[in-house]
Amino acid sequence: MAAGRGADGHAARNGRAPEASAARREVVTVGGRRVTLTHLEKVMYPETGTTKADILGYYAAVADALIRHAQDRPATRKRWVHGVGTADEPGQVFFQKNLGDGTPAWVERREVAHKAHSTVYPLVNDLATLTWLAQIGTLEVHVPQWRFDAAGAPASPDRLVLDLDPGEGVGLAECAEVARWARALLLDMGLDTMPVTSGSKGIHLYAALDGSHSSEQVSQVAHELARALEADHPGEVLSAMTRSLRPGKVFVDWSQNSANKTTIAPYSLRGLMRPFVAAPRTWRELEAPGLEQLDYRQVLKRLERGRDPLAVVADAIDEKAPRARSAGAGSSTGQTEDRLHTYRSKRDAGRTPEPVPDAAPTGGPGVGGAAFVIQEHHARALHFDLRLEHDGVLASWALPKGVPTDPTHNHLAVHTEDHPLEYLEFSGDIPAGEYGAGSMTIWDSGTYSVEKWRDDEVIVTLHGRPDGGLAGAEREYALIRTGGADSRNWLIHLMKPKPGSAAGAVSAPAEVAAPATVAARTAYSPMLARSGSPADLSPDSGWAYEMKWDGIRMLAYLDGGPDGAVRFLTRNGNDVTASFPELVDDLRNALGQHSAVLDGEVVALDRRNRPDFSRLQTRLGLTDERDVRRARQGAPVHYFVFDLLEHDGVAAVDQPYSVRRRALEEHVTATGTVQVPPAFDGAAADALATSARLGLEGVIAKQNGSSYQSGRRTDRWVKIKHVKAQEVVIGGWRPGNGHRGSTLGSLLVGIPAERAAGETGPAPLRYAGRIGTGFRDRDLTALRRRLDELARTDSPFDDVPAADAADAVWVEPVLVGEAEFSEWTPSGRLRHPSWRGLRPDKAPADVVREEQSRHGADG
Incomplete structure (x- = not known):
């Protein structure tokens, strides 16, 4: 030039x-x-x-x-x-x-x-x-990942791209580790990859294709690859697009392979505060400590020294899918309709807080999930918006008169533009002057099952949240278009409930002796399960299976009467009733004014009705009414009841589990925030499959004949998890760098050693490793504040390596937390641990090493 x-x-x-x-x-x-x-x-x-x-x-x-x-x-x-x-x-x-x-x-x-x-x-x-x-x-x-062919028509994609996007609390080093895992899987498929640090936060992986598959097919393969990575590394990898699940994990964005999606071009600058570049890298660089994004000066020096690292992918593309391919090569696989074009054309991403993605993922029959959201929209006129996930977007209707509650009165439903999937979680204020200006909140959300989906008629059953506008009831709605093919006017009709038989109450078997009467104020401790696997469940013992809920174990004590006292106690006896006021009245209603002692789990649910332990963390320790009121808006909780220890002053702990379970279902009515989740008979594999499908932690297997052994851990209750989790005691921390410079870089954690018979005093703390991932920024700030108050001069561990202790700050070992990890190393360290949160319901003496074998430590 x-x-x-x-x-x-x-x-x-x-x-x-x-x-x-x-x-x-x-x-x-x-x-x-x-x-x-x-x-x-x-x-x-x-x-x-x-x-x-x-x-x-x-x-x-x-x-x-x-x-x-x-x-x-x-x-x-x-x-x-x-x-x-x-x-x-x-x-x-x-x-x-x-x-x-x-x-x-x-x-x-x-x-x-x-x-x-x-x-x-x-x-x-x-x-x-x-x-x-x-x-x-x-x-x-x-x-995009496709080129125009020699005739100027969109061809099939000639490369596969995975975007490794770090969630809050995760950095480039974790992305590099996930990149290596992905490379191994792709090598098994015959595809080698090269990395590109994106110039923003994460890493892109490129692999050459031969152009013989459509964008939709490549997207599906990429999606399955992302799911496989998540299955292999559930504590580190996320394949779902739900933003609330991303903290502490690397999101593998498979949708970059959609025909409508684009990826920043290699060597393009980024419009950030510094001139970073989407820079091709070598795999050796990804192994090096201190991996960072590169700016344009660094990239220029690299090109002066040698060849473009990504050239090997371009060479493979030229070899596998030359541009001279005939015009018909991509005729059936080129650009599909951009279903978000109208949505984006009405919104300025710089002015509205609404999600405005580049394009919708490629959809198709049977592709995608079945989530719904109903939003209350205070715009120029109050109305509600119903959105159903369908073919990669949210099919949307505005309901000017709200959601119908009477089968004899239909409401107008105005069909509006498709919305992006990210809208499932949107609530906020759209600024004045923007399209749809006004306040929007989520009225209800959950999943739906479809009976019919045609261009002019949709019939679905909504399964909302217990605390949502539908009050947890299943409601079947029909949406019917009232004009021609181009009409936006539909009606929404509430279907009448299908006839069904109500299950009668189940009484205890006649041969079971009546339980002894005890004082209603008896103090109990939760019965504990040991870790295990399906192989540990003896086939000659009858087992029932409950889902394992990712929350805080709570015993609930209720006095009888409409205004009877209600107390929630954690495992270590702390009264936390003030932190969860929304549960009190619902628990009274669920018991019908009877007194009782219940065992259950307090759980915070995400927008998909799945337990979110990090969300629950925001509720723990709050006692001020204003703080609790604010926290309730972002983290409403439920009490999932799974055992009845006492009813109207009559103890049930000596009765078999099967009898207590019948009594629980008879005496406790699901009401609002109080639920009685089902128990399952049959094979452990079926229960685990259900748990995995629901996105839960695992299952608890309980012998039908087991009594409730307060405060004890026995082989008659076995917890089987999809991922491994370990409670740990914090003994120190190491300083952080960059944005973590004012908080911490990692925690040094341990597990109390087993005491020999006759030994007294605190058990030695065995070092279990460092935890540096999984933290949200607000968690780091609060955690550092607590740790500063617990500083001590010497190490509380008996075997911490010198390398880990070099710059450590030691603390009194009184705080208990929980981490996910992949496995134990031979030296007794946690491999790939990720922080899940503090466990204020646990004391250091409660912490034991979790094992998967029957004869290991009892967890």
């Missing part, structure tokens, strides 16, 4: 940019094309002083490599005309797909036809186009 003298740009390719001059315009010739450059002195990245001239020089220098990875792919651009700004005043970004009227005629372009519109994209196939894009403020270039 040289100023107006016919030069072909070779000097700029070597990293030299046009020098800024007093003139505000400079005409250069690049590859035979004349490009007018302006405002070369403009600072585009204030934090580093990087100017527009620097950016033009960078893109000229990396053009050969960038163009090879972006060539013949439709380019979506993100432009910062006035720079990225500062953290306090971010610059305005323009998201562009269609080419504007001022585009030079020589810019190569292709049109992609959708059902309702067409989009004309530029192709970044030469240095002149890349220079023009940088001139108009383009910092980021995004492209």
